[in-house]
Amino acid sequence: MAEPDSEPEALAPPDADDLGSPGAPKVRLQPPGVAFTVEGWSIAGIETWLRIPEFSLAIDVGRVAAPALASRHLALTHGHLDHAGGLPAWLGLRRMGAMPPARVYLPAEMMTEIKTILAAWERLQGVGFEVELFPARPFDRFSLGSGRSLVALPAHHGVPALGWAVIERRAKLCAELLGKTGPEIRALREAGHVVSKHEEVTLLAISGDTRASAVDEAPALRDAQVVLHEVTLLDDRHPPALAHAGNHTHLHDLRGSAVAAEAGCFVPYHISQRYGVTEARALLQAELGPRFGDRLLPLLPARDPPSRRRSAALAADKSSCC
Numbered sequence: 591m592a593e594p595d596s597e598p599e600a601l602a603p604p605d606a607d608d609l610g611s612p613g614a615p616k617v618r619l620q621p622p623g624v625a626f627t628v629e630g631w632s633i634a635g636i637e638t639w640l641r642i643p644e645f646s647l648a649i650d651v652g653r654v655a656a657p658a659l660a661s662r663h664l665a666l667t668h669g670h671l672d673h674a675g676g677l678p679a680w681l682g683l684r685r686m687g688a689m690p691p692a693r694v695y696l697p698a699e700m701m702t703e704i705k706t707i708l709a710a711w712e713r714l715q716g717v718g719f720e721v722e723l724f725p726a727r728p729f730d731r732f733s734l735g736s737g738r739s740l741v742a743l744p745a746h747h748g749v750p751a752l753g754w755a756v757i758e759r760r761a762k763l764c765a766e767l768l769g770k771t772g773p774e775i776r777a778l779r780e781a782g783h784v785v786s787k788h789e790e791v792t793l794l795a796i797s798g799d800t801r802a803s804a805v806d807e808a809p810a811l812r813d814a815q816v817v818l819h820e821v822t823l824l825d826d827r828h829p830p831a832l833a834h835a836g837n838h839t840h841l842h843d844l845r846g847s848a849v850a851a852e853a854g855c856f857v858p859y860h861i862s863q864r865y866g867v868t869e870a871r872a873l874l875q876a877e878l879g880p881r882f883g884d885r886l887l888p889l890l891p892a893r894d895p896p897s898r899r900r901s902a903a904l905a906a907d908k909s910s911c912c
């Protein structure tokens with residue numbers, strides 16, 4: 591059979607222009623009222639990577655993104671290529687830059703395969719990677735330093751998968767000492783009084799790829815300062831059943847869901863390339879705007895990149911949800 595002259599658009603990778611110049615994140619969000627930023631890029635089935643520079647934390651590495659190289663910690667949500675396929679190159683570039691060993695956290699069930707993949711690539715390269723791998727199960731904790739912890743969250747994606755949260759331990763002045771001056775509090779402390787107690791604040795929670803039911807098991811997806819949740823499909827042309835077949839979340843699944851109910855900010859991400867940016871914003875705003883108001887902050891670029899062009903073939907495709 592003769593080869594087709596060109597690949598169908600639905601299968602085409604992003605255009606070169608879509609990769610961005612090195613060092614330039616595609617989207618940078620500054621959620622109101624928090625002291626950290628969220629950088630990244632996420633198109634369902636194509637590529638997801640995120641970075642919180644203040645925590646030296648990257649989440650997923652679907653393709654190597656220069657800004658994410660600086661992160662010491664990398665939390666993988668699952669093994670699909672658009673989320674983890676860039677791992678060997680990410681490690682290789684970090685090694686080339688003489689960066690300290692990366693700390694990579696991943697679903698425990700992925701350990702054997704990831705070790706095999708990395709060992710094979712070390713043999714192909716003739717050099718080793720500088721990396722520590724940490725297998726994780728739901729609610730395992732890992733230190734990020736500076737009083738912060740990375741916590742694994744349950745996810746339901748048909749393959750081993752996790753969400754992640756960042757929790758910060760803070761000292762809080764005892765209520766009975768409110769109104770006292772600094773020197774007074776210091777004097778009490780030096781006299782042996784307990785002047786503060788510790789509390790934990792959930793700064794950030796991210797769902798990973800999952801069905802929307804994960805929020806029932808992960809309070810962090812309800813009350814983190816910033817909640818990121820995947821929303822792969824957005825309307826009835828691509829109905830919930832199509833999203834669920836891929837173990838993804840449909841926008842309609844969020845009706846009545848507790849996701850981000852007590853969050854400072856809600857960031858929908860992992861939106862299918864079936865939707866143009868303007869259209870995606872309108873659909874998200876119509877469904878979620880009344881509920882979240884200016885707390886809604888979709889992870890979308892300002893304009894359509896070439897890979898987000900909707901094609902008739904893609905829009906009509908009912909075989910894949912991405």
Ligand SMILES: [Zn+2]
Nearest residue numbers: 668670747799
């Ligand atoms: Zn996936």
